[in-house]
Amino acid sequence: MTEIRFAGFGGQGIIRSGIIIGKAVSIFDEKFATMNQSFGPEARGGACSAQIVLSDEQVLYPYVTVPDILVAMSQEAYTTYESELGEGGILIIDADLVRPRSTGAKIRLYTVPATRFAEELGNRIIANVAMLGFFTAVTGVVSLEAMKKTIPSLVPPGFLEMNLKAFDRGYAYGQDVLAGEKAEKTKSPLKRRNYHVR
Amino acid sequence: MCAQKIAEKPRPEVAEEPHPMESILRMERIPHIWCPGCGIGTTVTAFAAALEKLEWDLDNVCIVSGIGCTGRVAGYMRLDSFHTTHGRAIPYATGIKLGNPKLKVIVFSGDGDLIAIGGNHFIHAARRNIDLTVICVNNFIYAMTGGQMAPTTPPKGYATTSPYGSFEMPFNIPHLAESCGAVYVARWTALHIRRLTEAIMEALQKPGFSLVEVITPCANYWGRINKLGVGLDLMKFYHQNSVIKHGEDTRNLGIEFQKPIVVGKFVDRERPTYLEAYNKRLAERLGDKFKPYGGEA
Amino acid sequence: MKADPKGVLTGSHYLDGDHACAEGALAAGCRFFGGYPITPSTEVAERFAQRCPLVGAIFIQMEDELASLASVIGASWSGLKSMTVTSGPGFSLMMEHVGLAVMTETPLVLADVQRGGPSTGLPTTTGQADMMQARWGSHGDYEIIALSPNSPQETFDFTIKAFNLSEKYRVPVLLMMDECVGHMTEKVIIPAAEEIEIEPRRFYKGPQGKYLPFKPDKDMVPPMVKVGDGYRFHITGLTHDERGYPDMTVDCQEKLVRRLVDKIRKNADDIIEFEEDGVEGADVVVVAYGITSRVTLRAIKLARKEGIKVGILRLIVVWPFPEKRIRELARQVKALVMPEINYGQVVLELDRCACGQAEVVLVPHGGGWVHDPDDILYAIRQAARGKRVGEGIVEYHRKKRG
The missing domain is CATH 3.40.50.920 (Rossmann fold)
Structure with a gap:
């Protein structure tokens, strides 16, 4: 079972990202994926988060308890949810939107300039899709094929090409990071923790 | 028990002749519950006459009432008929009409039912221009429950819940209807049977939300509590105090206690009905993917 | 009877419970939705608003919950399978017409996406505190059917089940969802239309003069007609005889209400x-x-x-x-x-x-x-x-x- 929290602020496509991951896993990877969104006063405009629980069997408890993966696309999301990440958990942050504080937590930190990629491709609204590309590469919880099959059904047709470019950009960046991590690991395994990529 | 026994006895003085409105009334339910001197029966006669003159296939005509004296009208009409809940005849009728747009749906109810507890539904159905004809019997009082104040009770009018005389501003029903978008608005009294029948015929033929307000005598409560005499006295009052002013600005149609009552046809205008607007808009937006909604009969 | 393919969105979908409810209804043959938006049930109404024009159904946003359920009862008598959805305070407002639907034996489905209460309570989060209101909420004595799904897939399946039960027993059926299930997104498999079993309305086919709207069959459920078929029937919320005419006597009350209760109680093994x-x-x-x-x-x-x-x-x-x-x-x-x-x-x-x-x-x-x-x-x-x-x-x- 993998618990994921995808967090940011309204308008960043946070919930949509949760739906894309969930749909890819449940429809195309044929596993179980339960997606829930945080409702509440905060759900309109301000902070926003999607919870996705992935499993090989039916998900019984539908919410995230101790996330294995946290994606933070805003400082507020980072501040709110960073502490709930479990030991060995993966934290993915947007390089330009989140400034992580150094903690002693035994987590794997990945940084990706998703919003910058999106802006370079012409629209910051697709930052979440660049983030999804990176997420797919570094976490391995969802297959590349499944994500590629899902995205066309969940983005506006006129923007599909741009979205796929953003996804590929994020994915390629993630692969580079993994390659660097592998190289680093062979050199000095102790440095794996709190691995910053800038 | 007693009433049944009497009804079973042959009454030779009553001719074998059929009732002239037998085809449209549920004769097995007659005698009706209305009091002597009440104007609802007269209004029903006008309605029945209107249907007869229109020569419609009555299988496609449906009547919906709420609760109250007038709420019982549905039960006496030999039509598909619904006696619903207090105030909700209009949304109920809306469901029937949208469920099968080929039907002609009439809401026949009282002022308290339609304008107090059902006021919200009245204004929204008028706004949407749902294709319904509403016949609103206004007797200024809640009669079935023994004479309580209504939203139509004129100031100084007495009722059991306005024992010192009402001081609230009553609704001017034609003005309310016009303001909310009704396409046809008329008011007559139970005295004006011929004109009332014509108005109901016009309203029935008008696509969209049409309203006919009928001022009717309630001898047992409105008349008695306000010491206005019996039904005939109230009819005499209408005779002497009704002022016919077709096309009158509906703002001038407020009714004051024992003051002249302006009657006539006030509004007759064109506006797309709910379903016309629905079909037009969706065809514009959806093109071939949309088939105009006509209901599945 | 098999489902009408027009309303069946066959395939694998990733849907929340609210959307799955609307799809289940359309698959079951629901062709009228009258409702008033209220969190957390709003997404059901939104889905209907979007889908109805594409499948020959009609959606209307009514002015309140009283009107919503009234319109649904009316549409059901016009011959359309009909439903509404609500939450929290809206469920309270609908109670009057739950009673009317029970009394007039009108098939319909009412989904309640439960949230925290009493009153406005917790509009955006979950609860299961309407269960006794579902059972006893309208005044007077009656028996009702209520189903409770625990996933979007079940919400789809149980909505169809709810329609089938409502037609079979001529009773309003309550689909007691909750915010968690309503807002939870999971895989929902919508089968092909020919794999979906639908309970057709029991229409009376006899001669017009002989029709008694409340004369029950052996299973205590009377057959139905619809407006415009020439039967010229009468329906009232008052205690009524088999003709549908008011008969406000102790005997008639005993006969009618006893049957309304028994048609559920004595068929309980089939329903449960x-x-x-x-x-x-x-x-x-x-x-x-x-x-x-x-x-x-x-x-x-x-x-x-x-x-x-x-x-x-x-x-x-x-x-x-x-x-x-x-x-x-x-x-x-x-x-x-x-x-x-x-x-x-x-x-x-x-x-x-x-x-x-x-x-x-x-x-x-x-x-x-x-x-x-x-x-x-x-x-x-x-x-x-x-x-x-x-x-x-x-x-x-x-x-x-x-």
Whole structure:
């Protein structure tokens, strides 16, 4: 079972990202994926988060308890949810939107300039899709094929090409990071923790 | 028990002749519950006459009432008929009409039912221009429950819940209807049977939300509590105090206690009905993917 | 009868429970939706608004919940399968017309996406505290059918089931969802139309002059006609005879209301549906419904790891209640545990049916979230230890950390 929290602020496509991951896993990877969104006063405009629980069997408890993966696309999301990440958990942050504080937590930190990629491709609204590309590469919880099959059904047709470019950009960046991590690991395994990529 | 026994006895003085409105009334339910001197029966006669003159296939005509004296009208009409809940005849009728747009749906109810507890539904159905004809019997009082104040009770009018005389501003029903978008608005009294029948015929033929307000005598409560005499006295009052002013600005149609009552046809205008607007808009937006909604009969 | 393919969106979808409810209804042949938006049920209305024009159905946003259910009853008599949806305060407003639909034996489906209450309460979070209102909410005496799904897939399936039951028994059927299920997104498989079984309306086919709208068949349910078919029938919320005419006598009341109650009670075995797992030989059986039945499964897994013999009886149909089965179980087990997101509603029925034969344990939750499975686990553990019978409903509370 993998618990994921995808967090940011309204308008960043946070919930949509949760739906894309969930749909890819449940429809195309044929596993179980339960997606829930945080409702509440905060759900309109301000902070926003999607919870996705992935499993090989039916998900019984539908919410995230101790996330294995946290994606933070805003400082507020980072501040709110960073502490709930479990030991060995993966934290993915947007390089330009989140400034992580150094903690002693035994987590794997990945940084990706998703919003910058999106802006370079012409629209910051697709930052979440660049983030999804990176997420797919570094976490391995969802297959590349499944994500590629899902995205066309969940983005506006006129923007599909741009979205796929953003996804590929994020994915390629993630692969580079993994390659660097592998190289680093062979050199000095102790440095794996709190691995910053800038 | 007693009433049944009497009804079973042959009454030779009553001719074998059929009732002239037998085809449209549920004769097995007659005698009706209305009091002597009440104007609802007269209004029903006008309605029945209107249907007869229109020569419609009555299988496609449906009547919906709420609760109250007038709420019982549905039960006496030999039509598909619904006696619903207090105030909700209009949304109920809306469901029937949208469920099968080929039907002609009439809401026949009282002022308290339609304008107090059902006021919200009245204004929204008028706004949407749902294709319904509403016949609103206004007797200024809640009669079935023994004479309580209504939203139509004129100031100084007495009722059991306005024992010192009402001081609230009553609704001017034609003005309310016009303001909310009704396409046809008329008011007559139970005295004006011929004109009332014509108005109901016009309203029935008008696509969209049409309203006919009928001022009717309630001898047992409105008349008695306000010491206005019996039904005939109230009819005499209408005779002497009704002022016919077709096309009158509906703002001038407020009714004051024992003051002249302006009657006539006030509004007759064109506006797309709910379903016309629905079909037009969706065809514009959806093109071939949309088939105009006509209901599945 | 098979489903009309026009409304069936066959395929694998990733839908939330609210959207799955609308799809289930369209698949079941629902062609009229009248509703008023209210959180957390709004997404059902939104889905209908978008889909109805594409499948030849009609959607109307009414002015309030009173009007919504009134329009649904009217449309049902026009011959369309019809539904509405609501939550919280809207459910209270609809109670008047639940009674009218019961009294006039009008088939329809009303989905309640439960949220925290009383009053405005917790509009955006979950609850299961409308269960007794579902059972008894309208005035007067009646029996009703209520189903409770625990996933979007079940919401789709049970909405179809709800329509089928409502047509079969001419009764409004309540689909008791909750915010968690309504807003939870999961895979929903919509089968091909020919794989969906639909209960057609029981239309009277006899001569026009002979039709009695409330003359029951052998199963106590009368056949129906629709407006415009020439039967010239009358329908009233007053106590009425077989002709549908008001007959406000003690005899008529006895005959009519007795039948309204009996057509559900005497057909209860056909209506009631539940699932069981590990009940034989269990010391403790957890009885649960809706989202709580799902969270309970996690607690049960953990309890079984500890060696506790625990089973689950999961209510699919909550009303009518599986009285016979609970009486049997009460004689076999030490305790019956019921977690529910309220302070004790359906557990009252559980306790009544247990008749002091087994300990009855309530795991309450005030609403706003689902149970912590550890709370249910704790109650299972405590219940497995002893049998405190005759002390009424017991609650065991886990000491919370920190």
